[in-house]
Amino acid sequence: MDPLGRRRFLTSAVLGTTAAGVVGASALGSFAPEAAASPRPALDVGAGELDPNFVEGRIIGITKGLLLVTSSDRSMHRIHLTGATSVWKLRPTTSDAATVGDGLYARGVRMPDGTLAADAVWLNIVNLQVHITSIGRSVLHLDHRGDRIVGHVVAGTTAAVYNSTPAVSDLSLLQVGKHAQVVGAWRPDTNEVDLATVYAAA
Incomplete structure (x- = not known):
């Protein structure tokens, strides 16, 4: 899936406007646990820069499918979990498995409001x-x-x-x-x- 198509897919999932919720994020890239620390390289990210579509940190709050995460550099992130998000916590599971205090790696696409629409999340x-x-x-x-x-x-x-x-x-x-x-x-x-x-x- 090309980046533009991927963004449209995840935007639709966040907004709940399509059947995207029935499709797992594994269709957009590897969901294997080993992929958690190896986000796909972003072509528009310069050498030494952080990939804006990849987040690590700990969950400090959860509200209606939106995770509030603090990264190790103390930056704050808001991450959408949708029916299109694949979640791993020891094994493939659902977004309900996420709890406050969990460590997290998330991969997805940035929305215009700065939130991350996650296509894959690895917990702990x-x-x-x-x-x-x-x-x-x-x-x-x-x-x-x-x-x-x-x-x-x-x-x-x-x-x-x-x-x-x-x-x-x-x-x-x-x-x-x-x-x-x-x-x-x-x-x-x-x-x-x-x-x-x-x-x-x-």
């Missing part, structure tokens, strides 16, 4: 390079640059990818002392993460 997502320090029942103890992280295995959700092979639910090949990459959902204001995917060598 983390993508960490770690070492596995111990393995318990339904939990992985991890070290991330000297910080201890508790990774919770979520039945029916947590999967492992060994040597770039398809994801499986079997975590038995994970080894203490080995390096891994984990994608998951942070439990705000803790050192705990619900694990979505663990990437490791078998």
Whole structure:
């Protein structure tokens, strides 16, 4: 979808004037968790400038599908969630999953009033390079640059990818002392993460 068409699509979704609400944002770009920290490059953004169509921060208020977000640079943003917005919080979910205090990455299109019409939102997502320090029942103890992280295995959700092979639910090949990459959902204001995917060598 070209940028102009994408803007019209999201504007219609915000205004509620078309059937856009039944179409997921994955039609507009990758919704994979790994895409959260890799927004599509904007052709009209200069080197070193921030992409105006990508927001990171924490939710400080929610009103009728409008998120009020404070970014790490203390700037404020208003983000529209519509039926056209794809939402990830450990797994694909709905906008009702967003709560005050959640961390957030959002990708979308700026509206004339300065708000962001989101086509994809990732809540509390983390993508960490770690070492596995111990393995318990339904939990992985991890070290991330000297910080201890508790990774919770979520039945029916947590999967492992060994040597770039398809994801499986079997975590038995994970080894203490080995390096891994984990994608998951942070439990705000803790050192705990619900694990979505663990990437490791078998």
